[in-house]
Structures are given as structure tokens and as C-alpha cells.
Amino acid sequence: MVKPNPFSAMFGRSPFQPLLAHIVKASECAEQLLPFFEASLTGDWEEAARIREEVTRLEHEADNLKTELRLNLPNTLFLPVSRSDLLDLITVQDKIANKVRDITGIMLGRKMQVPTELAQPMRDYMRTAVACVAQARQALEELEDLLESGFGRHVSDVMHNMIRELHILEQQADSQQVAIRRELFDLEDRLKPVDVVFLYKIIDWVGELSDRAERVGSRLQILTAR
């Protein structure tokens, strides 16, 4: 005879848990990029395919979390942040996982191998991109303390410092991208033209990865601003 009670129904499910879980999935997804790249360098396509499957799985899980969050956000829900900012944030987060899937997909499909001269700078470049995503995740993890303190000043300072670091990382990725493009330009003549086109594409996409991570940071800043 005990019925769901309208009083306890008032306490909605926090949308911030799925939001955090989502960025964790997205950053785990991005982390796969480094072993995938190593496998592609050695031409171990079996291993690369295995990692690519892992990426797809993580991307799916992230997608599910995104859908779940969107479905559990009726507009009768009263949140300490703007509802549309929250939805924007999850959209931007989701694009990180999507981009990782695109990069690994095309590299595996075309069995792309980066020329040996480019291997090291490319490795560093990818590391920066993955670090950007990890930094975005860390900044987002501050959200929990921010909520707990009722959007207190101290925690938001910590979070904003992290977002600033994220910005610096993204700039680093930008300059790495410029350097790699220049080196690739010097190598263009002895590579197959189609390969060159796709290499530029991959370079672009890895850049987009850190770009999106940074956008997560700025979205987060908007979300938590008073």
C-alpha cells in the first residue's frame, strides 16, 4: 500500500553523475589513441583493429550516457545551472569520442602509416591532444566539489585554473600542428598524393580533438559562471 511519495519525487536525479561518467568514457576513448598509433607504426593491424573495437565500444557507452542524460532532463527540473548550457556541454563532450572514432576508423581502414620522420612529432602531438582531454576531464571532476560547496569561490578558482591550463595545452597542440604540417610539406614529394591528403586530414582531426577538449573547458566555464 506504500505508494511513491510526491515529496520524495521532488528530489530529482542529479544530471551531473551521467555528465561526469560521460567525460570519463570520452577520455578513456581518447587514451586508446596512443597505443593505436604505436600499433599502426609497427604495422600490427590486428592489434590496431582490437584497439579500434575498444574505441567503438567506449564511444557507444558515451553515446548511451548522453542519451540517458538528455532523456532525464525534463524542463520541470530545477538545476543550479542553466539547462541549455548543460545540454551544450554534453554535446561538446560527445564530439570528443566521435572524433577519436573517426581518426582510428580512417587510419585502420586505409592502413595508414605515418612516415618515420614524422613519427616522433606526431606521437608528441597526439599526446598533447590526449592530455587536453584528460585535463578537461579533471576540470569537470571539480564539478562535484563545486556542487557540494554550493558553487563556492575556492572550488571555482581551482576549476578555472585548470581550464586555463587546458587552454595552454591547446595552444601547444596548435603550434605542434603547424610544425608537423611544415615537415609534411617537405616530405610531400616522395609520398603518395592520396596518402598525403589523408595525413593532412588526420593531423587536422587530432587538432580538432584538443580543440574540442578546450571547448569543453569553456563550456564548463560558462556553465559554472554566476
Next chain:
Amino acid sequence: MSIIAQHGEVFIILACLFGFFMAWGVGANDVANAMGTSVGSKAITIKQAIIIAVIFEFLGAWLAGGEVTATIRGGIVDPDLLQADPQLLVYGMLSALLAAAIWLLIASAKGWPVSTTHSIVGAIVGFGAVGLGMEAVAWNRVGTIASSWVISPLLAGTIAFVLFKSVQYLIFEARDPYLAAKRTVPFYIFLVGFIISMVTLTKGLTHVGLNFSFGQSLMYSGLLGLGVMGIGIILENRVKIERRPDDQFGYNNVERVFGVLMIFTACAMAFAHGSNDVANAVGPLAAVISVVRSDGVIDASALVPWWVLVLGGLGIVAGLVTYGHKVIATVGTGITELTPSRGFAATLAAATTVVLASGTGLPISTTHTLVGAVLGVGLARGMAALNLRVIGTIVMSWLITLPAGAGLAIMFFFLFKAIFGG
């Protein structure tokens, strides 16, 4: 006159039965919401909540339930107009009790969010307006009560907002939140003890033989506040610090300190609830008793017999022990996103508002007041997610409960009139 003399005993027995049944309903259903925030924030266990509720609901009913009982008994329907036909007041009060109790039974079986207070007030206004005539209802008083239903959630929300802002400013923004919490929480505990005892002492302990001046009340409340503060400090020192790697600000420990505070606010809430809601059950009972005892002479100024409040308190406890514990468990487990610091702000704000209303004799809905308080914390950016649909259900409960209570009461009124004559 003759009817009262003839059936006096029957009336009293019926009134006691209905009143006890109503009090049972309050204990079985209403108490759960009052304790829900405390159980939901995991500051106290369900077992502790029941023990606290049993003790403090009873104390609240007995010590501070007099004013609202007086309002229900003689403030809504003007008893002076019934000097000629005192039996009508008896029929009316009996039917109001029966109507409200039955309506609550139906509503809680269906899972509708209805308020005991609204049912009984609706029922009394209903039988008054239809059974006795429009002029028998003290519309001014009814207007005040109705506006208190709007004001009480707003007031609780405002207090909760200010309380939570103060917690944010004094504790969460501090350099060492844990130390700040340890320093500040005893003052909050003092506040809990002081407010509750102050309102209770100034508003009426005359029926238990205590009559204090304002200065005395102030002094005793201060002492009582200091007393509970002392207990609080002892309990607080038993809180052990847990360092978690993922908790760089130490908020986890802050919440543990607030957990101690929640024990006190839970007591305050149970007390407040008992003081306001017992009247719904025993107010009509008191009216019947005073009519019968004085052989038909209606004397609105006569004191509410003390044992009536005790009966109501026992009824609440009975409801709590037989059925209410299940509802507390359901409500408590339903509330997951509430931490002790939030629970404290909301519960204390609601308890303060309800006790104030009890002191001024206004019957208000504890649940609605709590909803207002929680929303106040939400407005201070304290809650992760609140479903505002609850506001809709509150408005619905007003729209449905008042006419339903009134309609049933009118029906029973004419039924009693037909049975006993008059």
C-alpha cells in the same frame, strides 16, 4: 440541550475514536515527510528516525499543540452562534473528523499528495458553511489560514535560503572547511534548541502548569539551547576525520559534522510537526468534549483538556509504530540527492516556520512547508536537481482536498443530524 444530555457519552466516545483514528493517520502518513529529509540525507538511520519521531512528535503535540487545537476547535466555525443548538457543533466536528480521516485513507491508498491540515480545515469550513449557514464561518480567520498556506512555504524557503547561504559563506568558503564546520555547527545547534524552546515557552505551557514571563522564557530557552549545544559538541568530537584522496577540500568531513547537526534538526522537525498536526485530530475532539462537558454551554475560552493532546500524541505514535515506519523508509530511500548540510538548512527552516505557525495557532501543512524550504536551498544553488512538478501537485492537492473534505463533511453532518435528531 436534551440531545447533548441524552447522547453525551456516545458523542465523546465517537469523537475519541475518530480523533484517535485521525491521529493514527497523521502518524502513519504525514510523519514520513517530516522525517524524510533527515533519513534521506543519511544523517540518521530509519530506526533512529522512528525513535526521534515517537518522542518528539508526542512532546510537540503535548507541549505546543494547544494553540492550533484552539483554532481548529473554535476559530473556524464561530461557536458563539451555536448557543441555541450546541448539538450541531458536535455533529459538525464529528463529521469533519470522519470526513477528513476517510478522505485521507482514500487519498493515501491512491498515492495522492494530500495534506491532513487541508482536509480537516476544508471539512470544518464545509459543514459550517452548508450545515450552519455562511455566517457561522469566521471567514476572516479562514482567510488568514488560507494565506498562511501560501506564506508558510515562502517563509520556509526564505529561511532555508539564508541558512544555506550562511553555511556556504561560513563553512564551504573557509580555508579549512572542516575546522570551520566544527566551530560553526555548535552555534547552529544552539539556534535549533533556542528557537524551538522559545516559541514553545512563550506560547503556552500553561496547561502543564508552567507560566513564564518573556524574560524567563528567554533565559530558559538560552539555557536549553546551551544544553543541546553541549550535547552537540560531545557528539561532534566523536566524529572521526576521514581523509579521502579524492576529497581535496575535505567536504566529506564537513558533511559528517552536519550529520551530527541533523540529529537535532530532526528532533526539532518532529516536535514542530507534532505541535501543528496533532490539532487536526484533536481540535474537533476538544470541541465536542467541551460542549458535552459543559452540558451544552459553548465556551470557546475554556482550556483544551490536557489529556486530549496526550491522546492525539499517542495516536500519532500508534500510527508511526504500526504503519508509519514503512512510509518513512519509502520516503527516506526515495530522497537520495540530499546531503546533511542541505538537509539541515531545509529541515531547520521548515521546523522554525511550523513552530511559529503552531505558536500563532495557524494550522499549516508541514509537507508544503518542507517543499518550500527545499526549494529555498535549491535557489541558493544547493541542490543538484529538483523536480518542480511537485509545485503542481501541491496546487492540485489544494484544489481537490478542500472540496472533497468539505463535501464528505456535509454528507456526514446531515447523516448525524438524521441519526441523533436536532
